Amino acid sequence: MTALINELWPYLILVTLGYLPNEIWRVLGLVMARGLNEDSEIVVWSRAVATAILAGVIAKLIVFSPGALANIPLGVRVGAVVCGFVAFLAIRRSVFAGVVVGEATLLLGGYLFTR
Amino acid sequence: MPDAPSFNSNASAFFGGLRTAWTSVFCMVMAGTYVGLGALAHDFGLSALWLTVSTLMIWAGPAQVILISALGTGAAPIEVAIGVALTGIRLLPMVVALLPLLKGPQTRLRDLLLPAHFTSVSMWVESLRLLPGMARDHRIAFCNGLSVGFNATAVVAGLFGYFLAAKLPLLFAGALLFLTPMSFLVSTARNARTLMDRLALALGLVFGTVLAASHVELDLMWSGLGGGTIAYLVHRFRRGIA
Structure with a gap:
């Protein structure tokens, strides 16, 4: 019995602390979106808010990085993002070019400046 | 494609x-x-x-x-x-x-x-x-x-x-781990064709950083609501005078 509980415990946590707090937003969105069309003001506003929240997540991942990324100095992380973004703008607005240049800069900077 | x-x-x-x-x-x-x-x-x-x-x-x-x-x-x-x-x-x-x-x-x-x-x-x-x-x-x-x-x-x-x-x-x-923010940044920027989208992206980046750095509670929610609403209002205002 104890063995079974130990086995299932991580899944209980997965559902209660991971699945439910995350899924609630999708369900609420589903409920709210009924009867709306894509040009309605609330949908346009929602798109702006979603974009800004996503931008906030991006900024936090770069400035307050998790795990192994935190090992690379902040200046290198920010520099790599800027280089990647400039490459994206310069090379036909290519996402691939932006990611490759950003990653290359990060690896080079990380190699040179991480103790 | x-x-x-x-x-x-x-x-x-x-x-x-x-x-x-x-x-x-x-x-x-x-x-x-x-x-x-x-x-x-x-x-x-x-x-x-x-x-x-x-x-x-x-x-x-x-x-x-x-x-x-x-x-x-x-x-x-x-x-x-x-x-x-x-x-x-x-x-x-x-x-x-x-x-x-x-x-x-x-x-x-x-x-x-x-x-x-x-x-x-x-x-x-x-x-x-x-x-x-x-x-x-x-x-x-x-x-x-x-x-x-x-x-x-x-x-x-x-x-x-x-x-x-x-x-x-x-x-x-x-x-x-760096792949996530880098790719989401450029792909969101590529999708941002209107001024509202670009403004929401820029304001979200700035507000997100500032609010997280000042340890404001619920920082993501506020930066999203704030940045998104300002971008939306600018878009409304410009449409109003155009």
Whole structure:
């Protein structure tokens, strides 16, 4: 019995602390979106808010990085993002070019400046 | 890939979605992100099955990062739930903006359950780019194909990272985690065609950094509501005088 509980415990946590707090937003969105069309003001506003929240997540991942990324100095992380973004703008607005240049800069900077 | 693919059946729309997923730049990026997540799960002693179930059920990178690190470091349950819920807020406006593109007069609620559950940043960005140019009848099937393509990629990449784990040097593990913000930044910028979208992106970056740095509670929610609403109001104002 104890063995079974130990086995299932991580899944209980997965559902209660991971699945439910995350899924609630999708369900609420589903409920709210009924009867709306894509040009309605609330949908346009929602798109702006979603974009800004996503931008906030991006900024936090770069400035307050998790795990192994935190090992690379902040200046290198920010520099790599800027280089990647400039490459994206310069090379036909290519996402691939932006990611490759950003990653290359990060690896080079990380190699040179991480103790 | 043309901007507006056309299909003659739901099956071909589904496979079109799969193909779009697997040729999308997000596919590689997502693979990288989930290789990193798999490595993280391995480090924290979770099973490969648990990782797979979490990818299918939660299907949100930031929420999974929080949950996995919390399980590994033993954070307070309520703190974990709040953290996951905060990163998930972004899904609400995404679903609200996505579903009107998917449904027609005949659409049943249960047909929208799968697209709503599988709403993720990658799927949302690609859907908003491609759906408007597509016949309404095939949009749900296309969207489901897109989701299945992305999700299958994430599951396989997660397992790859899980079993590769620990063998990855620290610098490369950091570079893997960097894939997420870098790719989401440029892909969101590419999608931002209107002034409102660009402004929301820029304000979100600035507010997100400032609010997080000043340890404001619920920082993501405030930066999203603040930045998004300002961008929306500027858009309204300009439309008003134009």
